Amino acid sequence: MRHKVWKLFYDYEMEEKWLNEMSAKGLHMIYYSWAQYIFEEDSHKQYQYRIELLKERISNPESLVYLDFLKENDIEQVASYMRWVYLRKDVANGDFDLYTDKASKIIHYSRIYNVWNMLTVVEGIAGIINVGFGITNLFLDEKMGNFSYGNISIGISCLVMSVLFWRLGRPLKRKISKLKREQIITE
Known part of the structure; x- marks a missing residue:
């Protein structure tokens, strides 16, 4: 079952925290467009979400190479909005931190x-x-x-x-x- 939620964030870290809380409840984001989230219900999975502002637009070759690298490491791009990308990784596949240093x-x-x-x-x-x-x-x-x-x-x-x-x-x-x-x- 799908759920649509309208919510506006100005702090991406608060947005990440909220997405991770929703995932813990079995609601996983599958779409985003300005302040509109669509979630799919699945209590058998849990994802960890991260949001990143790319250096260049998502269509830029440099960004595409980076996103392919993430995909090879079991990180899925769920949505994008301008230069922002919404990423997730199955919790069963380990920790998910984009910035460790x-x-x-x-x-x-x-x-x-x-x-x-x-x-x-x-x-x-x-x-x-x-x-x-x-x-x-x-x-x-x-x-x-x-x-x-x-x-x-x-x-x-x-x-x-x-x-x-x-x-x-x-x-x-x-x-x-x-x-x-x-x-x-x-x-």
Whole structure:
């Protein structure tokens, strides 16, 4: 039997934990599309899920070689969304950790952190432009159109989103810094 669940995550580690809890209950993800999960019921199996942000798009030859390597090691690609891949491995086939050393964890966290940073900058720039355009147009007695308050509202919304994205990236920045300190100590 199949189950559809709508759920939105901003932290991939929380999403991984949830997928693994669902698998322990006998519900195994077979499909993902933006905030929509489809699970198949099978109480006889249990998988461990991992989510990874690839360096390149999934269609890139480098990504395809990497995914083939994972497949050869009994790791199944269940779904993908943009550069994100959802992977699973049967618990009976052993532990499933993609990043076992600090250097690879730093690279992975940095990739995700860079996405949050890009979104922060893009939203911030859009917000500043919209607020600036709206205020300038008000001082010009709306000679450039009558959407000044709309521009200001959109701009403020973009600035709020920019701050939100910045805050979502902060925990990753702390993890990266901690791993770098630990890496220096252990070297």
